Amino acid sequence: MGAVLTVVGPSGGTGTVHDGGGHPERPARIDAVMDGVADVGRELGSALEFVGPAPADAAALRRVHSAAYLRELEEFCREGGGSLDPDTFARPDSWEAALLSAGAGLQAVEVLRRRGDGVAFVATRPPGHHALATRSMGFCLLNNVAVSAAALVAEGERVLIVDWDVHHGNGTQALFWDDPSVLYVSTHQSPFYPGTGGADEVGGSEAPGLTVNVPLPAGATGDVVRRALDEVAAPVIDAFAPTWVLISAGFDAHRADPLADLALSSGDFADLARTVAGFAPRPGRVVVFLEGGYDLGALRSSVAATLGALVHAPEPSDREHPTAGGPGAELVDRAAAARQRVLSP
Secondary structure, eight states: OOOOEEEESOOOOOOTOOTTOOOOSSSSSHHHHHHHHHHHHHHHGGEEEEEEOOOOOHHHHTTOOHHHHHHHHHHHHHEEEEEOSSSSSSSHHOOOHHHHHHHHHHHHHHHHHHHHOOOEEEEOSOOOTOOOOSOOOBBSSSSSSHHHHHHHHTTTTTTEEESSSSSSOOOHHHHHHTTTTTTEEEEEEETTSSSOTTTTTTOOOOOOOEEEEEOTTTTTOOOHHIIIIIIIIIHHHHHHHEEEEHHHETTBTTTTTTTOOOOOOOOHHHHHHHHHHSSSSSSSSSEEOOOOOOHHHHHHHHHHHHHHHHTTTTOOOOOOOOOOSSSSSHHHHHHHHHHHHHHHH
């Protein structure tokens, strides 16, 4: 058995917190996630621990979001909420939920730092990787992974963010576009929401090459995503030499997800987790953040597979196998070539 798994989030159900009615980003997602945690937890015993989330403080949030936006969002929620855009909602309790979701990542980092070992999973909602400095979008209110990454950078760390959500994390990319202490890597379906994430988007003048995008076609399978990490991202990651690895773990790339069209299985997420964890310099430096994933059964199995892989738990006999044979291999080559063209003098 591997190291301790720390889950920062609820130990039970979520009631109606940040509930948008029939919205796909719904409280039942956390119930499915915690079922997945319980599935792997049966193999972990005392090596599984739960930590209740605490809200992020204003200083941590202001490293990422403007003070004006934070005031506006808090006031919008306090006044009853509503639709922030056609995809994104807020309710009276959404501000508190967003603070807890952003703060949970900071707690996860602190737990791992104190222990010097283990893996942490931030099992909270709303998700975050679409949130920009001055606006919410794509179901996201605050950029959770960015809040933790910015806190680590303030302490002199070099942070790798790997985002395997089916949607490009435009918010995270924009926030660290010119930050030489953060390497952002994304595999995502394209063309697709939010329309960003081209292979030629490689970072700003202060961080050239430190954004790595590999857009993939509908139907792409796990072997294509693994190739993207191995052939396009890994050389950049090795040269960057991160001291922390944060994963924006969206599970909407699963073939059963109703909102997207990639064709991964839970077995693929297990493989991806093992690969990405291998980029960490030592144990106790990997934090997984929940992003998307809207089929509840797929969400449960994918969470269990991902966490099980990270703590080396035995795989159940009914675990989905990794997938192969879908389209997109040639796009991985094109992504590598596009990066080279943009970065060449």
